[in-house]
Structures are given as structure tokens and as C-alpha cells.
Amino acid sequence: AQSVTQLGSHVSVSEGALVLLRCNYSSSVPPYLFWYVQYPNQGLQLLLKYTSAATLVKGINGFEAEFKKSETSFHLTKPSAHMSDAAEYFCAVSGGSQGNLIFGKGTKLSVKP
Amino acid sequence: GAVVSQHPSRVICKSGTSVKIECRSLDFQATTMFWYRQFPKQSLMLMATSNEGSKATYEQGVEKDKFLINHASLTLSTLTVTSAHPEDSSFYICSARDPGPTDTQYFGPGTRLTVL
Numbered sequence: 384a385q386s387v388t389q390l391g392s393h394v395s396v397s398e399g400a401l402v403l404l405r406c407n408y409s410s411s412v413p414p415y416l417f418w419y420v421q422y423p424n425q426g427l428q429l430l431l432k433y434t435s436a437a438t439l440v441k442g443i444n445g446f447e448a449e450f451k452k453s454e455t456s457f458h459l460t461k462p463s464a465h466m467s468d469a470a471e472y473f474c475a476v477s478g479g480s481q482g483n484l485i486f487g488k489g490t491k492l493s494v495k496p
Numbered sequence: 497g498a499v500v501s502q503h504p505s506r507v508i509c510k511s512g513t514s515v516k517i518e519c520r521s522l523d524f525q526a527t528t529m530f531w532y533r534q535f536p537k538q539s540l541m542l543m544a545t546s547n548e549g550s551k552a553t554y555e556q557g558v559e560k561d562k563f564l565i566n567h568a569s570l571t572l573s574t575l576t577v578t579s580a581h582p583e584d585s586s587f588y589i590c591s592a593r594d595p596g597p598t599d600t601q602y603f604g605p606g607t608r609l610t611v612l
Contacts, residue, residue: 425605
């Protein structure tokens with residue numbers, strides 16, 4: 384069965400610093416992996432996704448993630464944090480029994496001025 | 497990217513009443529839509545899968561008679577919370593699956609339900 388683990392429920396960085404949000408997955412088949420961002424009281428916005436093409440995936444807002452099969456990881460990074468990046472980030476893997484996504488518990492990113 | 501709308505964005509109702517939430521895919525046809533529930537500071541939990549023209553598939557522990565789902569067309573699914581109670585207060589989010597080349601799920605903006 385597919386599952387996702389996000390390490391760190393809360394990450395705090397200074398503005399301009401590197402953002403690193405960790406995600407490890409478990410999947411019995413080659414996975415499709417996703418990162419979504421959620422701002423307060425809003426739905427989820429797709430940041431990027433991996434679908435077995437390039438292992439380094441570039442998304443919106445300067446985010447990127449690298450698929451590492453050997454480490455079963457799909458960490459999200461951004462070289463320089465901006466105040467507007469403060470939000471909740473969810474890693475997800477496809478392959479639920481109904482074709483649904485399976486989400487990690489989320490990581491709240493805070494950005495300090 | 498594709499757009500999924502939800503209506504209403506926020507609803508407050510009295511205990512015992514029913515509330516209908518609509519989920520629409522605006523620029524693609526979604527044969528499958530999903531309904532999730534999100535409790536405060538928690539992740540999304542799948543409630544049910546809605547397939548156009550057939551009965552919804554509910555996850556274990558989700559009462560199908562309480563959470564009625566109708567997927568009447570390829571662009572519209574509705575979730576009706578019947579006889580709502582305060583414990584039903586939550587953030588409900590739908591997603592629509594674009595079955596095209598990208599096979600991507602797009603999420604609605606969510607509906608905040610508060611039952612008094």
C-alpha cells in the first residue's frame with residue numbers, strides 16, 4: 384500500500400534562506416508524487432508533480448523537488464524563502480484504492496522577516 | 497491549470513438541517529471526483545469517490561446515508577450533509593480528476609461548514 388511520511392510538522396526559516404521540506408514515500412509500484420500548498424482557509428494548489436519523467440521537477444513559485452528512488456524521497460526545496468511562502472505543504476502519492484491521492488500529515492512553513 | 501470551483505465557500509447552519517455543497521470542474525470533464533474532509537491542523541482524509549453516473553464509493557467509517565453524493569454530470573458533483581450536527585463541522589474539499597495526459601487531480605477551494 385502507498386503511504387507518505389512528512390518529517391517535521393513545522394519548519395521555520397528566515398526570509399531569503401533555503402527551504403527544505405522532507406517527504407518520504409512507500410509504494411509497491413512506481414509512484415506519481417505531488418506537492419500541494421494550502422493557504423489558510425483555502426483549497427490545495429498543485430506546486431509540482433513527478434510522473435516518472437525527469438527526476439528533478441520544477442514547479443511554480445520557484446519550488447522544485449527531486450525524486451530519489453534509492454532513498455524513497457521526494458523533498459521539496461526553494462533556494463530563497465519569501466514571506467508569501469508561509470503556508471501548509473502537503474506531499475501526496477497516487478495509488479489509493481479509488482485512484483485518490485494519499486496525503487502526508489502536512490508541514491507548516493513559517494517565514495521570519 | 498485546470499479550475500475546480502466549490503460553492504458555497506462558507507456555510508453556517510443549525511443542527512438538524514441539511515447542507516448541499518457543489519463541486520464543479522470548469523474547463524475539463526471529470527469522470528471521477530473525490531470528497532475529502534480536513535480537520536483543523538490535520539491532513540485531508542478521503543470520504544468518498546464519486547463517479548459520474550454511478551453510486552459513490554465511501555471510505556470505511558463514512559456514513560453514506562449522512563453524506564449523500566451525487567455525480568449528475570461530468571462537471572458536477574454534490575455532497576449533501578444531512579441532518580447536520582456540530583461534529584460535522586469541518587472543512588470539506590473536493591477534487592476532480594482530469595483523465596487526460598496529465599492525469600492530475602485539481603482541488604476546489606474548500607467549504608467551511610459550521611453547524612451550530
